[in-house]
Amino acid sequence: MSSPGDWRTVFRVRDYDLAATLDSGQAFRWDAVNGGWEGVLGRRWVRLEDGRRGEILARTASDPGDWGWLRRYLAVDEDLEGIVATFPRDAALGEAVRACRGLRVLRQDPWECLASFILSSTKQIVQIRRIVGEVCRRYGERVTVPRGHEEAWSFPSVEVIAGLEEGDLRRCAMGFRAKYLLGSARAIARGDLDLDGLCRLSLQEARGALVKLPGVGRKIADCALLFSCGFDGAFPVDVWILRTLREIYFPGADPRPAELVAFAEVHFGPRGGHAQQYLFHHARLRAGRVASARSVPA
DNA sequence: GTCCAGGTGTTCC
């Protein structure tokens, strides 16, 4: 660990809601601290804050290079209007878009994203955050933080996880997910799947490859594909989205999950994953389940 | 104490 420095930059943005983006269950390592957000990307500690007049202020404690990695992660160059323009014109989605204006889909590291969602099954987001944090604390590498700041760790690599035993992972309170995370890490480490090559496949091919991993079904595959591989049409269907789709589009009926998945694939269009994230975050906002937005009315 | 959580894998019909 090198000695800490202080590097800063400003991103000019339009329609960017940092809180909605970082606290909408896409990524699990951002903490709200003193009016900003702090996390670790790769091996860099990062602090983000809203600036004035459509600015995001970014700060690191180690040399950031050209900041391209952070622009890409935050998707600050994505045209939000263009994305929203592809959405179907329906009242419920329109309301979610208005309520969460500025919510973006991040572009995360594929391994951290996939591993985090393997740990997500039948867990509340608050617990996922705790488990992921514990995995990093135990098995990640310490990263450079500002002087006097509390410690921070990177997310452990595929190889590090693959070299652990199930019992090591169970110590992070992940329960039965330990064998899934370990099995997936080992499969990737021995070359059964090229995570970085997924983006060059079609959505169907990439999904088909991912669901061969233990503990990875369609929902978790779609999370990884949407949040880290740039597949904007991937549409993760979890319990929140199931409820939402039933309420909005099939009132009084009781469609099976497979029917809703098929409906969503057609209805929400080529960037349906973004629409999904608006529906998901809006539903959680209304239910009072977003800690950073407790004061937002229903 | 009961229900449920950004699911998946297995078993049984």
Added chain:
DNA sequence: GGAACACATGGA
């Protein structure tokens, strides 16, 4: 093909 259940743990 699809319903029922197991799987760990802890928040609400």
